[in-house]
Amino acid sequence: MRIFAILTIFCCAFFYVNAQSRSASPNIVLIFLDDLGYGDLGVTGALEYQTPNIDKLAHEGMRFTNFETAQAVCSASRAGLLTGCYPNRIGIAGALRPKDSIGLNASETTIAEMLKQHGYATAAIGKWHLGHLKPFLPLQNGFDEFFGLPYSNDMWPADYLGNPAKPGTPKASFPALPLIRGNEKIAEINTLDDQARLTKMYTDEAVKFIKKNSKNPFFLYLPHSMPHVPIAASAPFKGKSKQGLYGDVIMELDWSVGEIMKTLKQQGLENNTIVIFTSDNGPWLTFGDHAGSSGGFREGKGTIFEGGHRVPCIMKWKGKIAEGVVCNKLASTIDILPTIAAITGSGLPELKIDGVSLVPVLEGKDVSPRKYFSYYYDGNSLKAVRMDDWKLMLPHNSQTYENIKTGNGGKGGETSFSLKVPLALYDLRRDPGERYDVKDLYPEITAALLKQADEVREDLGDNITKVEGKNRRPAGKL
Amino acid sequence: MRIFAILTIFCCAFFYVNAQSRSASPNIVLIFLDDLGYGDLGVTGALEYQTPNIDKLAHEGMRFTNFETAQAVCSASRAGLLTGCYPNRIGIAGALRPKDSIGLNASETTIAEMLKQHGYATAAIGKWHLGHLKPFLPLQNGFDEFFGLPYSNDMWPADYLGNPAKPGTPKASFPALPLIRGNEKIAEINTLDDQARLTKMYTDEAVKFIKKNSKNPFFLYLPHSMPHVPIAASAPFKGKSKQGLYGDVIMELDWSVGEIMKTLKQQGLENNTIVIFTSDNGPWLTFGDHAGSSGGFREGKGTIFEGGHRVPCIMKWKGKIAEGVVCNKLASTIDILPTIAAITGSGLPELKIDGVSLVPVLEGKDVSPRKYFSYYYDGNSLKAVRMDDWKLMLPHNSQTYENIKTGNGGKGGETSFSLKVPLALYDLRRDPGERYDVKDLYPEITAALLKQADEVREDLGDNITKVEGKNRRPAGKL
Numbered sequence: 001m002r003i004f005a006i007l008t009i010f011c012c013a014f015f016y017v018n019a020q021s022r023s024a025s026p027n028i029v030l031i032f033l034d035d036l037g038y039g040d041l042g043v044t045g046a047l048e049y050q051t052p053n054i055d056k057l058a059h060e061g062m063r064f065t066n067f068e069t070a071q072a073v074c075s076a077s078r079a080g081l082l083t084g085c086y087p088n089r090i091g092i093a094g095a096l097r098p099k100d101s102i103g104l105n106a107s108e109t110t111i112a113e114m115l116k117q118h119g120y121a122t123a124a125i126g127k128w129h130l131g132h133l134k135p136f137l138p139l140q141n142g143f144d145e146f147f148g149l150p151y152s153n154d155m156w157p158a159d160y161l162g163n164p165a166k167p168g169t170p171k172a173s174f175p176a177l178p179l180i181r182g183n184e185k186i187a188e189i190n191t192l193d194d195q196a197r198l199t200k201m202y203t204d205e206a207v208k209f210i211k212k213n214s215k216n217p218f219f220l221y222l223p224h225s226m227p228h229v230p231i232a233a234s235a236p237f238k239g240k241s242k243q244g245l246y247g248d249v250i251m252e253l254d255w256s257v258g259e260i261m262k263t264l265k266q267q268g269l270e271n272n273t274i275v276i277f278t279s280d281n282g283p284w285l286t287f288g289d290h291a292g293s294s295g296g297f298r299e300g301k302g303t304i305f306e307g308g309h310r311v312p313c314i315m316k317w318k319g320k321i322a323e324g325v326v327c328n329k330l331a332s333t334i335d336i337l338p339t340i341a342a343i344t345g346s347g348l349p350e351l352k353i354d355g356v357s358l359v360p361v362l363e364g365k366d367v368s369p370r371k372y373f374s375y376y377y378d379g380n381s382l383k384a385v386r387m388d389d390w391k392l393m394l395p396h397n398s399q400t401y402e403n404i405k406t407g408n409g410g411k412g413g414e415t416s417f418s419l420k421v422p423l424a425l426y427d428l429r430r431d432p433g434e435r436y437d438v439k440d441l442y443p444e445i446t447a448a449l450l451k452q453a454d455e456v457r458e459d460l461g462d463n464i465t466k467v468e469g470k471n472r473r474p475a476g477k478l
Numbered sequence: 479m480r481i482f483a484i485l486t487i488f489c490c491a492f493f494y495v496n497a498q499s500r501s502a503s504p505n506i507v508l509i510f511l512d513d514l515g516y517g518d519l520g521v522t523g524a525l526e527y528q529t530p531n532i533d534k535l536a537h538e539g540m541r542f543t544n545f546e547t548a549q550a551v552c553s554a555s556r557a558g559l560l561t562g563c564y565p566n567r568i569g570i571a572g573a574l575r576p577k578d579s580i581g582l583n584a585s586e587t588t589i590a591e592m593l594k595q596h597g598y599a600t601a602a603i604g605k606w607h608l609g610h611l612k613p614f615l616p617l618q619n620g621f622d623e624f625f626g627l628p629y630s631n632d633m634w635p636a637d638y639l640g641n642p643a644k645p646g647t648p649k650a651s652f653p654a655l656p657l658i659r660g661n662e663k664i665a666e667i668n669t670l671d672d673q674a675r676l677t678k679m680y681t682d683e684a685v686k687f688i689k690k691n692s693k694n695p696f697f698l699y700l701p702h703s704m705p706h707v708p709i710a711a712s713a714p715f716k717g718k719s720k721q722g723l724y725g726d727v728i729m730e731l732d733w734s735v736g737e738i739m740k741t742l743k744q745q746g747l748e749n750n751t752i753v754i755f756t757s758d759n760g761p762w763l764t765f766g767d768h769a770g771s772s773g774g775f776r777e778g779k780g781t782i783f784e785g786g787h788r789v790p791c792i793m794k795w796k797g798k799i800a801e802g803v804v805c806n807k808l809a810s811t812i813d814i815l816p817t818i819a820a821i822t823g824s825g826l827p828e829l830k831i832d833g834v835s836l837v838p839v840l841e842g843k844d845v846s847p848r849k850y851f852s853y854y855y856d857g858n859s860l861k862a863v864r865m866d867d868w869k870l871m872l873p874h875n876s877q878t879y880e881n882i883k884t885g886n887g888g889k890g891g892e893t894s895f896s897l898k899v900p901l902a903l904y905d906l907r908r909d910p911g912e913r914y915d916v917k918d919l920y921p922e923i924t925a926a927l928l929k930q931a932d933e934v935r936e937d938l939g940d941n942i943t944k945v946e947g948k949n950r951r952p953a954g955k956l
Binding site for chain 1: 515517520521522523524525526528533537543544721724761763766767769770771772773774775776784785802803804806807808844867879880881883884886905906907908909910911913914915916918919
């Protein structure tokens with residue numbers, strides 16, 4: 001037993017030194033789930049299934065509880081994540097469609113471009129959704145490799161149950177869903193069985209990429225297609241959870257995280273790899289039991305309530321980030337780029353970005369990296385602004401999932417934009433559920449936030465008040 | 479360094495054996511906070527203050543995310559906790575007042591009585607609230623020692639700011655708030671400065687009790703008076719948090735937890751002590767910034783929504799309960815008595831109880847200890863029933879904290895019972911915020927729960943449908 005203990009100490013010391021020597025270029029693994037709700041993990045309250053691998057990640061890393069996505073829909077969220085900008089600054093709002101001929105502007109710098117210049121091998125494996133035409137695909141945006149779908153897995157000529165779309169519906173005009181390698185279509189996703197293979201395919205590709213690059217720094221961006229509808233799980237996971245198909249799908253994604261972590265360990269990369277896990281937006285609640293859970297936050301995807309915007313986030317870096325820490329500081333997906341820049345010394349993009357480095361909180365300092373998250377946009381409409389934990393709802397009409405007929409079994413429910421949101425001040429410290437308007441109690445804070453809203457409008461514009469915005473940069477166009 | 483490692487192994491082995499030899503009688507420390515909301519801890523999302531000691535407890539133990547209090551008000555909740563019964567079974571519903579002449583019936587068995595028969599030293603330090611008259615006090619309910627208040631700290635002839643109560647209000651008729659040792663009043667709590675000393679006084683008493691009993695098994699029940707209004711923090715904590723007085727109060731309670739843990743460690747009791755941390759009910763939201771946060775769950779104290787009923791719970795037993803595990807199984811404060819009985823082999827009370835042992839989940843087994851929590855009572859009114867994660871709201875009028883004028887700075891807001899809750903089925907798996915009625919999607923589950931409601935009414939009665947209930951046992955009467 002003594003010998004074993006001594007050996008352990010030697011080994012640890014060896015790996016530590018080994019990690020230190022490469023610490024300026026740690027590998028980055030960025031796992032990005034699609035429509036995963038805040039409450040969908042074991043560690044955030046999932047009830048009828050387990051996510052042991054993701055929970056372990058949280059236990060061994062830092063879990064953020066106050067983490068905002070850039071915008072609560074697919075394309076805009078991804079644009080913010082990869083560029084460190086509010087999506088509206090760079091002209092990507094809402095979700096791109098297969099008929100759109102725009103995408104990420106070549107003048108914007110992605111995390112991949114930043115790290116490539118710094119000597120990293122880079123890969124995007126999964127859903128892209130920042131422009132499906134060639135000039136906008138990952139290979140033209142700093143990635144050495146791409147394998148996956150150009151956009152959401154529901155943008156195919158079928159409904160959410162895999163049946164051919166009804167003539168006259170938008171879906172009926174969608175082309176077959178292409179699976180792409182590099183810049184080329186290599187196959188089509190035509191059935192739910194095809195969809196069920198996506199998580200495993202992405203995982204296998206990711207494992208291969210890690211193994212291939214175990215001797216050089218790499219950036220692996222793994223934006224899964226699941227649990228976006230139409231959800232599907234592969235045979236070993238079908239029926240595995242007590243929560244039906246949605247639970248099965250999350251359990252397979254959890255398995256995928258486990259495979260990534262296992263590979264990193266096997267390759268001796270655990271000490272030299274930062275793993276970041278988060279989601280693009282909250283759950284798409286209209287799909288009932290095929291949707292995730294906001295964990296009690298109000299509303300879901302496509303709204304500026306916290307149920308749409310607040311996402312789980314975990315960051316692990318063995319030996320560098322303290323284990324099992326819960327960080328409640330306001331932070332956002334747009335902060336990931338500057339955080340990686342600070343850690344790797346890669347240098348920030350030339351054009352103005354909006355993210356801030358989270359390194360101080362990762363080091364355990366009790367500081368707030370950002371005071372404002374003032375850009376709760378829905379498309380190009382500014383619907384709320386936030387300062388610290390004060391969130392001011394600006395008057396607007398909102399999609400709502402409450403008091404409507406919900407869907408189930410893969411069928412969507414009613415869609416309703418009937419919620420009339422008045423000017424209201426929420427104190428997210430005590431009221432993360434956004435139900436108790438306190439603007440009358442805090443008139444000065446309300447006034448400060450109204451002023452802030454004007455500044456935001458002047459900066460990036462607002463469709464509701466018809467303000468143009470002087471610092472918008474255009475999306476890339478064909 | 480080698481020698482140190484070897485020494486560490488020897489020491490660990492020594493303590494392990496030492497702990498094993500006493501494992502049938504581990505010490506129990508039960509820390510019970512008052513009106514602490516689900517979201518009030520760092521680990522559950524508190525934003526503007528830290529709770530490092532409680533977070534550490536969670537990191538080293540098991541944290542429950544689906545933990546229901548017995549009833550969402552002071553006295554009933556405590557009755558359930560200490561007897562393992564639904565409070566309505568034993569005649570304690572709602573909150574006792576200083577004029578009431580009832581209390582816990584002597585025929586009921588408390589955790590303290592159970593453990594005392596098993597050779598434990600027992601103490602209650604803090605707020606009792608199960609009858610303030612002598613026959614009902616802790617010393618007559620299995621506790622060797624009592625130090626604290628007989629009921630809530632707001633039951634005094636003053637308002638929540640410490641000003642003398644207005645003539646004609648219920649508070650004006652309250653007697654001075656007595657501080658009791660054993661069965662005797664030893665002082666009065668007359669000012670907010672007195673209130674500010676409570677947390678430290680309780681902590682000092684608790685530390686003394688642990689030290690005194692370090693050589694024999696003990697049960698320490700530590701029901702703090704804070705953060706129940708009127709909230710107050712002692713000088714070292716005043717102004718310490720960024721969230722004003724409420725944050726200060728929680729930080730002092732967190733300090734208290736730290737003192738307890740430090741003492742257990744110093745006394746070499748860490749391996750042989752189970753520490754349980756929970757709260758009596760959700761936050762009293764009418765008090766605005768003097769109330770806690772439900773963390774996104776709907777409503778708060780005094781309602782049968784999860785904001786009232788769902789409480790944080792952590793259980794730590796070094797070497798026995800796996801570290802850092804999040805348990806999402808349905809469990810309740812009424813399960814604590816049978817859990818302790820199972821661990822210590824103390825034998826269950828003679829009269830029927832409702833709790834179930836949580837030992838299987840503490841051992842890490844993937845089992846659900848309880849299928850039902852069917853007794854969401856408000857006073858003697860049955861307002862909801864639950865099976866697994868399905869919660870059926872029975873039609874009722876509810877207190878609500880939404881859309882009313884909230885209080886602040888120690889003043890209460892409006893009180894409103896204006897919420898008309900219709901028959902509605904919530905799926906707490908995906909909808910912990912209780913907003914999406916799915917009864918039309920699941921008619922069979924709705925029917926099963928309606929039947930369950932009838933059985934509950936037959937068992938314990940229901941004021942709304944005027945059913946008597948055949949298994950009610952009476953409270954103790956003078």
